[in-house]
Amino acid sequence: QVQLVESGGGLVEAGGSLRLPCSASGNIFSVDKMGWYRQLPGKERELGASMRIPTVGSAGGTKYTDSVKGRFTISLDGAKNTGYLQMNLLKAEDTAVYYCNADVRETRWHQYNYWGQGTQVTVSS
Numbered sequence: 001q002v003q004l005v006e007s008g009g010g011l012v013e014a015g016g017s018l019r020l021p022c023s024a025s026g027n028i029f030s031v032d033k034m035g036w037y038r039q040l041p042g043k044e045r046e047l048g049a050s051m052r053i054p055t056v057g058s059a060g061g062t063k064y065t066d067s068v069k070g071r072f073t074i075s076l077d078g079a080k081n082t083g084y085l086q087m088n089l090l091k092a093e094d095t096a097v098y099y100c101n102a103d104v105r106e107t108r109w110h111q112y113n114y115w116g117q118g119t120q121v122t123v124s125s
Contacts, residue, residue, distance in 0.1 A: 002026035002114050006100045009119030017088045022100035024081040033103040034076050034083035038096035049074040092125040
């Protein structure tokens with residue numbers, strides 16, 4: 001079993017920055033992909049950013065939703081099994097609960113998908 005724990009959320013003024021770490025712990029062989037989803041008030045959960053680590057058969061890469069391109073940066077420290085979402089130039093419309101999601105390989109042959117519990121980000125205008 002694997003646990004994902006997000007942190008770093010809070011209240012920030014528009015134009016400010018936050019960094020959201022997501023730490024994976026438990027039975028981990030490798031973290032193959034990590035992403036951040038967000039759920040805005042009254043809306044469905046949507047992908048904000050994701051990163052896939054290059055492996056045999058996968059080129060890897062990052063993906064960002066259009067509304068965060070140029071402002072958000074996702075990174076992954078494989079040695080620490082921790083991902084980060086650096087959010088700059090925050091806007092009021094970025095206010096949401098942010099959820100970490102990861103594809104974790106518990107053995108060489110078994111990969112599972114996990115969600116964190118979410119962290120609230122509130123941007124005041």
